[in-house]
Amino acid sequence: GENVEQHPSTLSVQEGDSAVIKCTYSDSASNYFPWYKQELGKGPQLIIDIRSNVGEKKDQRIAVTLNKTAKHFSLHITETQPEDSAVYFCAAKGGGFKTIFGAGTRLFVKA
Amino acid sequence: DGGITQSPKYLFRKEGQNVTLSCEQNLNHDAMYWYRQDPGQGLRLIYYSQIVNDFQKGDIAEGYSVSREKKESFPLTVTSAQKNPTAFYLCASSLLLAGLYEQYFGPGTRLTVT
Numbered sequence: 001g002e003n004v005e006q007h008p009s010t011l012s013v014q015e016g017d018s019a020v021i022k023c024t025y026s027d028s029a030s031n032y033f034p035w036y037k038q039e040l041g042k043g044p045q046l047i048i049d050i051r052s053n054v055g056e057k058k059d060q061r062i063a064v065t066l067n068k069t070a071k072h073f074s075l076h077i078t079e080t081q082p083e084d085s086a087v088y089f090c091a092a093k094g095g096g097f098k099t100i101f102g103a104g105t106r107l108f109v110k111a
Numbered sequence: 112d113g114g115i116t117q118s119p120k121y122l123f124r125k126e127g128q129n130v131t132l133s134c135e136q137n138l139n140h141d142a143m144y145w146y147r148q149d150p151g152q153g154l155r156l157i158y159y160s161q162i163v164n165d166f167q168k169g170d171i172a173e174g175y176s177v178s179r180e181k182k183e184s185f186p187l188t189v190t191s192a193q194k195n196p197t198a199f200y201l202c203a204s205s206l207l208l209a210g211l212y213e214q215y216f217g218p219g220t221r222l223t224v225t
Binding site for chain 2: 009
């Protein structure tokens with residue numbers, strides 16, 4: 001069935017460094033790729049998304065890249081800050097209704 | 112202030128009891144969803160609804176039931192048939208079921224069954 005693999009499961013970086021989270025999807029019909037940030041005890045919040053007609057999107061310190069041929073997409077956070085510490089989920093949605101989520105990456109930013 | 116509310120935030124029940132989790136949205140979204148989240152895992156879809164009086168099973172619907180009598184409301188009942196009900200439950204909504212629309216999530220309800 002459809003699935004989204006996300007790596008790494010845990011990532012620890014020093015404040016000011018960059019963090020990269022990678023996802024691979026299986027459904028070649030996927031055309032919408034959102035990223036969510038979930039803080040402890042809260043619901044996930046959308047931080048950035050990308051549609052299949054673009055290869056890269058940037059919003060301040062956050063960027064997402066998409067390689068449809070390889071079925072890879074990645075989240076890049078630059079100049080990390082302690083408040084970036086959270087769990088990040090990638091997801092992929094195809095032509096149907098279902099959004100498939102990755103298992104999540106727990107990011108620790110050390111001050 | 113538009114958004115999704117879930118209540119209560121924490122819920123404790125004895126084994127064998129049914130329990131209903133509330134989800135309300137004022138975003139005027141047609142589609143609503145229930146997910147279950149277990150530690151170290153992604154979100155698993157329990158039920159979804161694309162319109163009032165219509166809902167469909169997701170990947171892990173066994174032991175759960177829902178209703179959609181109003182556009183704004185999509186309550187989830189965890190029945191005694193659910194073998195492992197302790198989890199964090201998330202409700203979400205989107206403008207439409209199909210199409211490239213983001214899902215908005217509520218704050219979640221943590222259910223503990225002992």
